[in-house]
Amino acid sequence: MTWTAPRIERRDIPAAASERAMLQGWLDFHRDTLLSKCAGLTGAQLARATTPPSPLTLLGLVRHLTYVERVWFRQRFAGEQIDSLYFTEDAPDADFDDLDPARAEAEHAAFRAEIAACDAVAAGRDLDETFTTASGRTLNLRWVYVHMIEEYARHNGHADLLREALDGETGD
Secondary structure, three states: OOOEOOOOOOOOOOOOOOHHHHHHHHHHHHHHHHHHHHOOOEHHHHOOOOOOOOOOOHHHHHHHHHHHHHHHHHHHHOOOOOOOOOOOOOOOOHHHHOOOHHHHHHHHHHHHHHHHHHHHHHOOOOOOOEEEOOOOOEEEHHHHHHHHHHHHHHHHHHHHHHHHHHHOOOOO
16 A cells, blocks of 8 residues: 555644744644645655756655754754764765655654654753854754744745645645
C-alpha cells in the first residue's frame, strides 16, 4: 500500500493571549500549515519538483524544517550535543537534495517527533533566557520563536506554489 500524508486540522491562532502563548500559537499554526500542504499526497508527489528550474519539493521543505527546528531549539538554545539531521560538510543541502520518496512516511514522522522534542526543551523556559551562537551572537528564546515563525512563513509560501503546481490545490 502506498503511504499518503495524513490530513490534519490546523490549530487556531490565539486572538488575545500572553506573549508566550501567542508565539507558540503562531509557530504551531505554521507547522500545521506545512503539514496541510502535504496532506493527501504520496511520497512520490512530495518528492517531485514542480517549479523549474528550482529543485525545491514539499518533502525537501519537511526535511529542511525538521533540521532547522533541531538546530535552533535543541542544539543552539538548549545546548544539546546531538547530531545534525541531513547536513554534512560534503552535502550541506542534503535536506533538500537527498530525497527518497519511499522514506516520506519516516520523514513526516521525524518532523513531528522533532517538533515534540523542540517544544519539550522550550517548555517552561523564559523567553528572555539567552544563549551564545558559535559566531558569538547572544540571542534569546524569544528570538528563536520569531525566527522560526519567519522561517515557516517564508517556506509555507513556497509550499503553496509547489502544491498548486502538483495538483491545483490552493488554500490558506
